[in-house]
Amino acid sequence: MLRGKLTDNVIKRVCCLLLLMIGGAAHAQYQYPFQNPALPTEKRITNLLSLLNIEEKINCLSTNPTVQRLGIKGTGHVEGLHGLSMGVVGNWGGKTPVPTTIFPQSIGMAETWSAELLEKAAGIEAQETRYIFQSEKYHKGGLVVRAPNADLGRDPRWGRTEECYGEDAMFNATLVISYIKGLQGNNPKYWETAALMKHFLANSNENSRDSSNSVFDDRLLHEYYGYTFYKGITQGGSRAYMASYNKVNGIPQAVNPILRKVTIDQWGEDGIICTDGGAYRMLMTAHHYATTPEETAAACIKAGINQFLDNYRAGVKGALDKKLITEAEIDQNLRGVFRVMIKLGQLDPPEMVSYAAIKDGPEPWLNGEHRDFARLITQKSIVLLKNENSFLPLDKNKGGTIAVVGPRSADVLQDWYSGTPPYSVSPLEGIKNKIQGKANIVSTTDNTVAVSMAKAADIVIVCVGNNPSGNLGWKKVDGPTEGREAVDRESISLDSLQEDLVKKLYAVNPHIVMVLVSSFPYAVNWEQEHLPVILHITHCSQELGNALADVIYGDVNPAGRLVQTWPKSLDQLPPMMDYNIRHGRTYMYSKSEPLYPFGYGLSYTSFKYGNLKSASKLSAKDSLSVSIDISNTGTRDGDEVVQLYVKHQKSKVERPIKELKAFKRVTIKTGETQTVQLKFAAADLAYWDIHKNRFVVESEPVQLMVGSSSADIKETKVIDVRN
Numbered sequence: 001m002l003r004g005k006l007t008d009n010v011i012k013r014v015c016c017l018l019l020l021m022i023g024g025a026a027h028a029q030y031q032y033p034f035q036n037p038a039l040p041t042e043k044r045i046t047n048l049l050s051l052l053n054i055e056e057k058i059n060c061l062s063t064n065p066t067v068q069r070l071g072i073k074g075t076g077h078v079e080g081l082h083g084l085s086m087g088v089v090g091n092w093g094g095k096t097p098v099p100t101t102i103f104p105q106s107i108g109m110a111e112t113w114s115a116e117l118l119e120k121a122a123g124i125e126a127q128e129t130r131y132i133f134q135s136e137k138y139h140k141g142g143l144v145v146r147a148p149n150a151d152l153g154r155d156p157r158w159g160r161t162e163e164c165y166g167e168d169a170m171f172n173a174t175l176v177i178s179y180i181k182g183l184q185g186n187n188p189k190y191w192e193t194a195a196l197m198k199h200f201l202a203n204s205n206e207n208s209r210d211s212s213n214s215v216f217d218d219r220l221l222h223e224y225y226g227y228t229f230y231k232g233i234t235q236g237g238s239r240a241y242m243a244s245y246n247k248v249n250g251i252p253q254a255v256n257p258i259l260r261k262v263t264i265d266q267w268g269e270d271g272i273i274c275t276d277g278g279a280y281r282m283l284m285t286a287h288h289y290a291t292t293p294e295e296t297a298a299a300c301i302k303a304g305i306n307q308f309l310d311n312y313r314a315g316v317k318g319a320l321d322k323k324l325i326t327e328a329e330i331d332q333n334l335r336g337v338f339r340v341m342i343k344l345g346q347l348d349p350p351e352m353v354s355y356a357a358i359k360d361g362p363e364p365w366l367n368g369e370h371r372d373f374a375r376l377i378t379q380k381s382i383v384l385l386k387n388e389n390s391f392l393p394l395d396k397n398k399g400g401t402i403a404v405v406g407p408r409s410a411d412v413l414q415d416w417y418s419g420t421p422p423y424s425v426s427p428l429e430g431i432k433n434k435i436q437g438k439a440n441i442v443s444t445t446d447n448t449v450a451v452s453m454a455k456a457a458d459i460v461i462v463c464v465g466n467n468p469s470g471n472l473g474w475k476k477v478d479g480p481t482e483g484r485e486a487v488d489r490e491s492i493s494l495d496s497l498q499e500d501l502v503k504k505l506y507a508v509n510p511h512i513v514m515v516l517v518s519s520f521p522y523a524v525n526w527e528q529e530h531l532p533v534i535l536h537i538t539h540c541s542q543e544l545g546n547a548l549a550d551v552i553y554g555d556v557n558p559a560g561r562l563v564q565t566w567p568k569s570l571d572q573l574p575p576m577m578d579y580n581i582r583h584g585r586t587y588m589y590s591k592s593e594p595l596y597p598f599g600y601g602l603s604y605t606s607f608k609y610g611n612l613k614s615a616s617k618l619s620a621k622d623s624l625s626v627s628i629d630i631s632n633t634g635t636r637d638g639d640e641v642v643q644l645y646v647k648h649q650k651s652k653v654e655r656p657i658k659e660l661k662a663f664k665r666v667t668i669k670t671g672e673t674q675t676v677q678l679k680f681a682a683a684d685l686a687y688w689d690i691h692k693n694r695f696v697v698e699s700e701p702v703q704l705m706v707g708s709s710s711a712d713i714k715e716t717k718v719i720d721v722r723n
Helices: 002-028 041-051 054-059 106-110 115-134 169-184 218-225 227-234 258-264 279-285 293-303 313-321 327-343 368-381 427-435 447-456 496-508 525-530 544-552
Strands: 077-079 144-146 197-200 240-243 272-274 383-387 401-405 440-444 459-464 512-517 533-537 607-613 617-619 623-632 638-648 659-668 673-681 687-689 694-696 700-709 712-722
Touching: 041 327, 054 313, 054 327, 106 115, 106 169, 106 368, 115 144, 115 169, 115 368, 169 218, 169 227, 169 659, 197 227, 218 227, 218 687, 227 240, 272 327, 279 293, 293 313, 293 327, 313 327, 368 544, 401 427, 401 447, 427 440, 427 459, 427 544, 440 447, 447 459, 447 496, 459 496, 496 512, 496 525, 512 544, 533 544, 607 700, 607 712, 623 638, 623 659, 623 700, 638 673, 659 673
Parallel strands: 077 144, 197 240, 240 272, 401 440, 401 459, 459 512, 512 533, 617 712
Antiparallel strands: 383 533, 607 623, 623 673, 638 659, 638 700, 687 694, 700 712
16 A cells, blocks of 8 residues: 555656656747746736836837837737728828728628628738738738727717717627627637727717717616627627727726726726827826826826827836836736737747738738628618619619719728728729610719709719718818718708709709718708608728619619618707717607618518517526517518517616617528527616616516517517516
8 A cells, every 4th residue: 555655656756747847848948938828828927027127118008019129029009990901091001001901881881780791891801900910021010900999879970970880789789799709810819810999988079079078877888888898898809998088977088997997897808908099198288187297197007008099108207206106007007918919929939820820822802702792791781761662773784874973973982990992993883884885874973064964864873972081181071061080060961062963963853863872870851752762871892883783783682771860850869968868869769750760771672570479588597589480572582680679668767768689680582481580688688776886687577579670660579577
C-alpha cells in the first residue's frame, strides 16, 4: 500500500515537472508573458500594463493603442454603417480612397425586416475591412468598426434618421444584434472586426446636440433608449460603444455615471467606451461641465472612458500630476481596450488567427457574390406605398415611351458615412438595363424639360427625395426639408420645387410612378391622394437602379416595410426635444392617424391570415410559440412580413397602445399556405420596476395581435400571463 502511494506521488511529481518544462518552453518563445496566447486574457493584460510607461498609457487612450517599443499592434477605428467607409464622401479614405461594397442606408436595410440579410451585409463589410487593413496593397483603416447605430428614430425630423433602424426598440435590437454578429464573425476565439455601437444614449436630435439635454425616466432608459445597447452587449456580443454628445437628465454622456453603473456593472460591458469626436472639448465649451482640461479629463476617466476622439493628452497628464486621477484608474480603463485587441487577434501570432489570412487575392468588392448581394438586399428594402388599380408592375415588352425624370433619377447619392462603391447604377441606368431597347426612354433632371417630356410619354417615372450629403458643406443643407449630421429637418414635406414638379407632371400625364428616394419619412399627402403609384427606396446602394427596375417591372415582388411612422404633418408630433415618448410619439403611443403606419408596405399579391394558435397561459420563466396560417391568395409569388404585437390589458403602469414582439419575413408561392411560427419570451413582456430596479413580468391578460402592419391586425387572441 505504501509502495503504491509512493509510486503515485512520483508519477505526480514527474507529470508536474514535465508540465513545467513544457510551460517553460512555451514561455521561452515569447519575450513577454502578454505575448503568450495560452495565458488567460487578464493575466496577459496585467503583464502588458506593467511594462508600459505613463506616456505610453496616455497614448493608448487614443483610438489606436499601438506601442512599437513592445511590439504591441493596436488598431484604429473605421466607419461602416452600410458598408465600409474608405471613400471620398466624408473623406474617410483620406488621400488614397479605396472602393468598397455599399448597401442601402441603414434605415433602408432595416426596411427589409430581415435580420439574416443584415448579418450577411455586415459579414461582407467585415471581410472587406480585414482585407484593406491587412493587404500589402492597401494596408489602411482599422478593425474597430463604428457600427451599428443603436439609436432610435423617435422623430422623423432627426437629421441622422438614415443611420438608425427605426423607432421600435425590440425591432432595432434584433437588427443591432444581427449586424454585430455579422461584423464580429462566428469564430469562437477571435472577432473578424469589433462592432462599436453608436451613440449611447438618447441622441436623436442634431440641433444643439453638443449641449442639449435628453430628459426621461428610468423606465424609458431600460425599456426604450438603452434597450438596443443592452441587447447589443448581452446578446449581440459587442464590447464597444461610443458615448453621445448630449446630456441625459442633466449630465453629459461622456462623464455620465450611467456608463459605469449601468453598462459596465449591470450589462457586463468590459471593452471600449469612447467619446464622440470633440466631446472632451465640448464638456468645457458647450456643456460648461468643467472649467479646465485636467478636471474634464479626470471626469471622463472616472466615468469609464478609455478612448478619446479628441486632443486629450495634456489634460490627462495634468490630471495625473494634480492627483485628480491615479495611474491605477487609467490601468483599469485600459484593460477594456486590450481585451478588444486580444479578441481581434492583434497580440497573437497571425497563424493562429484565421481572419489574418484575409489579405490576398482579388479585391473582394469586385466579387460577383458581393455585387449580387447588394442587389438582393436593395430589392428586399423597397417599400410599395401605393399601387392603385394594380398599376405596377409595368410590362417591359410593351414598348412605348418612358420618361425618367426628376432630381434623383440620374445618379446615386452617398451620405456622410458612406464609402465609395466600385460602381453605381442610377434609376435611369437601371431602367435602361431592364428595357434593353424594347421601349423608347427619354430622360432629364431639368424640371421644365421634364414636363414637356411627360406630355409625350406613355409612362412617367419621377424620382424625388433628399440630398443626404448636401452641396453646401458641413452643418449646411439645401433647404428646410433636408437633414444630416448636425442639422435637424424643419419640414417633412417635399421641397417646393419637387412638389411643384410632381403636380405639373400629373397635370399633363396621370400615368406616374413616383419614386421617393429618401433617408426620412415624408408627408406626401397630395401624392398619396392623387398619384397611382408611390415607391420608397433609400439612398446609397450601388445597385439602386437595377433593384428599382426589378420591382417596377415585376421581376421582384416588393415586400419592404416601413420602420417608422410616417405622419401626415408636424402637427401630429410632440415638440422635438420631448424625449418622453409616452407623450404621443411613435406608433406605440400616438393616437393620430398617420399617413403610413409602422410596419406598412404593399405587395403585388394578396395574403390571407387565419388559424391563430398558441397556449392560453404563459408563465414568467417560459416562452410562447404562436402559429398562424398565411395563404397567398393572389396571382404572384411574394414575401409577406408577419408581425406580432401585444397589448397589456391590466398593467399597473402605463404601457404602449401596442408593441411589436416578434416578426418574420416569409416567401409564399401563389396558391400556397404556410404555417408561420413566431416566438417570444415572457421576459419580453416585462416592464422596468423603478422601485425594485429590475424588469418585472406582471400577472395579467395580454392580447396577441398578428397582422401585416401595426395598423392592419388580422387575428387576435388573449392569453393569461402569470408571474
